[in-house]
Amino acid sequence: MLLNIERLNEMMARNGLDAIVATLPENVTYSSGYWALSQWVRRGPQSYVLIPAAGRGEPSIIAATSLVDQLADQDDVWISKVYRYGFFNVDRTEGVELSALDQRQLDLYSLPDHGTAINALCAAINDCGLGDSVIGIDELGLLPGNFDEIQVRLPNAKVKPALEVFRTVRAVKTPEEVNRLRRAAQIAEQSIASALEIAKPGATERELGLAFHRRTASEGGYPVLGCIGSGPRSAMPNVEPGDRKLQYGDVIRFDVGGRYRHYRADIARIAVLGEPSKQIRQYHHALHIGVLTALEMIRPGVKASAVFDAAVKAVQREGIPHYKRSHVGHGIGIDGYDVPNLTASNDILIEEGMTLCVETPYYELGSWGLQVEDMIVVRRDGVESLMSTNGALTILEP
Amino acid sequence: MLLNIERLNEMMARNGLDAIVATLPENVTYSSGYWALSQWVRRGPQSYVLIPAAGRGEPSIIAATSLVDQLADQDDVWISKVYRYGFFNVDRTEGVELSALDQRQLDLYSLPDHGTAINALCAAINDCGLGDSVIGIDELGLLPGNFDEIQVRLPNAKVKPALEVFRTVRAVKTPEEVNRLRRAAQIAEQSIASALEIAKPGATERELGLAFHRRTASEGGYPVLGCIGSGPRSAMPNVEPGDRKLQYGDVIRFDVGGRYRHYRADIARIAVLGEPSKQIRQYHHALHIGVLTALEMIRPGVKASAVFDAAVKAVQREGIPHYKRSHVGHGIGIDGYDVPNLTASNDILIEEGMTLCVETPYYELGSWGLQVEDMIVVRRDGVESLMSTNGALTILEP
Structure with a gap:
């Protein structure tokens, strides 16, 4: 049920x-x-x-x-x-x-x-x-x-x-809901992998988007969220795949996820086509540490706002001192934004069985957008990841 | 615009x-x-x-x-x-x-x-x-x-x-809207063709459904409507593809259509795996004539209710004397049910530039469902079809 x-x-x-x-x-x-x-x-x-x-x-x-x-x-x-x-x-x-x-x-x-x-x-x-x-x-x-x-x-x-x-x-999921969310997250990861298979210089964002949604449909999912942007376009929070052609050095940002048996996925991963700059490595590392800090902290009884503070401070400390966010995640389920939101002002207590998207997006006009977003379920002693991949930077051979 | x-x-x-x-x-x-x-x-x-x-x-x-x-x-x-x-x-x-x-x-x-x-x-x-x-x-x-x-x-x-x-x-579309609707209809037709490529005895409805949506996603569409039922399951109006395996003689009913650049398709086609029975041929012919009768009649100034009456009477006369329907079609656009509905009581006048789904579904529990549904745009002197295929019965070599 x-x-x-x-x-x-x-x-x-x-x-x-x-x-x-x-x-x-x-x-x-x-x-x-x-x-x-x-x-x-x-x-x-x-x-x-x-x-x-x-x-x-x-x-x-x-x-x-x-x-x-x-x-x-x-x-x-x-x-x-x-x-x-x-x-x-x-x-x-x-x-x-x-x-x-x-x-x-x-x-x-x-x-x-x-x-x-x-x-x-x-x-x-x-x-x-x-x-x-x-x-x-x-x-x-x-x-x-x-x-x-x-x-x-x-x-x-x-x-x-x-x-x-x-x-x-x-907000507190049944085992059947968690199973569906896990599969939804996996389909999103598989769909990113299918898009990255064709990510070569000259390929367009649109082609990556088609590969992404085709894989989602092939796995029995329904396409919903498909923000895939390259180069400076990756800084658009809701970027829709367009005609821009991939170039050497591009960041490719995925903020994506379909629906599987009514349940939503919402995950984010970053790939770089070729060697990432030092700044990309440093910023992405900081954002990834932000997510990992939140994941280490999340357990029943912790305030959502405390998770927000810890994640934002970790990102600031690890390499983006000016980092500012409205939230560092949200519940996910049959709706893409379930309770709770991980914001500065939300003092709701995390409960066992909640499923969360934990994310630290960073958008910089003129450069690129970077983002790590994982789906997890809250267990008695901490979190269980619903992901098969980790949030590390993917470096593609161009 | x-x-x-x-x-x-x-x-x-x-x-x-x-x-x-x-x-x-x-x-x-x-x-x-x-x-x-x-x-x-x-x-x-x-x-x-x-x-x-x-x-x-x-x-x-x-x-x-x-x-x-x-x-x-x-x-x-x-x-x-x-x-x-x-x-x-x-x-x-x-x-x-x-x-x-x-x-x-x-x-x-x-x-x-x-x-x-x-x-x-x-x-x-x-x-x-x-x-x-x-x-x-x-x-x-x-x-x-x-x-x-x-x-x-x-x-x-x-x-x-x-x-x-x-x-x-x-209700009255601009040229850009008609272009998108035409492409949406074509994607639905292409997706039916992809599903029928694998329609052999032993294939499941679910496999046909995956092939259908995969093709829609490959063509840049978003899956929405995917009612695909075989054998007696084709009599379920909103049939969702299940684990039933196709058998020789099965009716396969498609009532389907995705979204292309925000615009919807909604079309229906019937295939039979092997030789259709005489009754299937006769009933499908009657339903097809019902749609063709409506299409011949539709032009600016005609009442929606008159189209309804003519279509239902044609089906009754051509082979299904007990045929009864709530409507024989509806507008289509950015919403799947735009104005007007083609019902017995709707005296709205058809206008130039309206886009319509014209359909004569028939659902018989214990046997099968049959349906023809075409998308058209109303022109000054009649209708222009948005379809590439006609509504005739498709007979598949098993």
Whole structure:
């Protein structure tokens, strides 16, 4: 199961919630295993998950009729109670015995049609006897006006925003989530290796980008983040691969990562085409030490802000005295920025099971950008890396 | 330019708007050419575009400081006035003359920091002297509460929801948009061809899916939609490629399409591994005639509902008497479902320059799913296909 249900129950109790409703695609998939295609690839389509507090009723999924077939086929889905809404026609062959898969679909299509997503959600809440309780609703996935409409439709309930509850729960990963994140990180590393295979003088950034995404797709990943810049273009934080041709001495910066079984990667590595200058070596070393310092320090109970301070000071001490950053990392999971952010002001405590991107990017217009970014999971005594490579500078024979 | 600015001005005038604000990623990119990475790959990050009505001021882009580098490098961007918000540090090499690209970035980083996205938007509106005017705001891309907050911050303005204005404008494409859609459709066709190359008995759906997405990535597209199902699984509308092995006689249904330079494809084709049954031939022929009937009928001034009726009746007449559908197609563009939907109740008139997916899917549990879906652009006298292949059944030698 993707969902950390113990933590969800704990957070619901702590926030005085009798039930919680997921509305953003990442929270719907996270809490139920249901990946509703339209909701992920467009803005607007609505799917929800209702999870009552322990002992308060059975969880349910609210889905458009046109998307219930995915409930029948997705192994991740652990919730069987479904409320569907909207018209969608599927026929069946008369006189033929249906496979288990087809029968599951037919059963879903045969459920009553609740007309609209909000109708279906209110029915699910009322059927659990939760119409007079405190309901937390992930406010960011709803359409404008829906939140107030739900409160009007459930006059005896108290409806509260609950996006932050989901974000807090998601911060501590289940073993299945860690497995997917590890694979996502590996695919990103393999994709960098494929791009570097063609990194010769005269090759374009665009060609490296195509090789990168082609490998991601070949490994069963979905391309998402593909910042690949060479020479001075590597100083652009969000550089998109362009027509610039690689030259001898170029820095090539990768800040990249796709999605694997819904889970994100976000890693960074640097290669140099030929012999790096002394300054590149020194700066990259300082940035790498910054990441290693953070990794040595991260363990349950440490403040995020303390990790930030230690990493930034290490980089400053090791070779970039003017180093300045907004953050030195962030959580990663089904969203590319999970809790916590590693910033100067975030005093949240690191917990066992959090997965983090730890990074020390440095962007210098007129020269280049350098960056090390690793993915790790927090264990009882420190960190376990999700990487197969280390963050050292890669030196390519031109 | 992606934006149909004449149509936008016309729609602003018709709706009594003095300015309009894009907030959804598709509307931001469409109206300004600016593709703000974080906004596209996550839910929450905010970028906006303010476009005053003709003669009411200069358009502007509101962007996070961490994303302004993309404004300096993206050829599509035609708006030069920028309001940035938030802290993000980028250094520069002292004593080195900067390239034009680096200088553009430096200029953007040197703009005043407006703190928050809403502050920056309100400053942009006030700087145009629009603080007491009627402002249409694309309500779906904002964070909860932002819409009301903008009204409070601009007490003399009247703020109105304007998502539908953007959707109406986007329905009629500019030549550049049509070019991208054509290429997106071709990439989908090429990707189907790559998947079919390995479609032999014993190959899995998953292998076909990998071949499909690999080809899309190789052609510079981003994988999005990849419904590929075989045998009875082809009857699942949103089938995800699984471990089922292809068998002699299988229907293979593709309902697929990636993104190319931000523009979507959505097409469908059917292959049969070996000799199709008489019923498959007859049903597929009926569905194909349904699409062809719609294509013959589509021209400026025709009602969407009339197209729906004609297509459904043609399918019924040609071999599937019980054929029933929610729609027979939809607009396509930077979003996978642009205006108009081709439904029984939609009396909107087809216009020159609209781009449509025209489709007649048929799903039969216990047998298979069949579907033809073509992408076209509406011209003065009819349709121009964006496809390189036709919708005929592909018969594979097993």
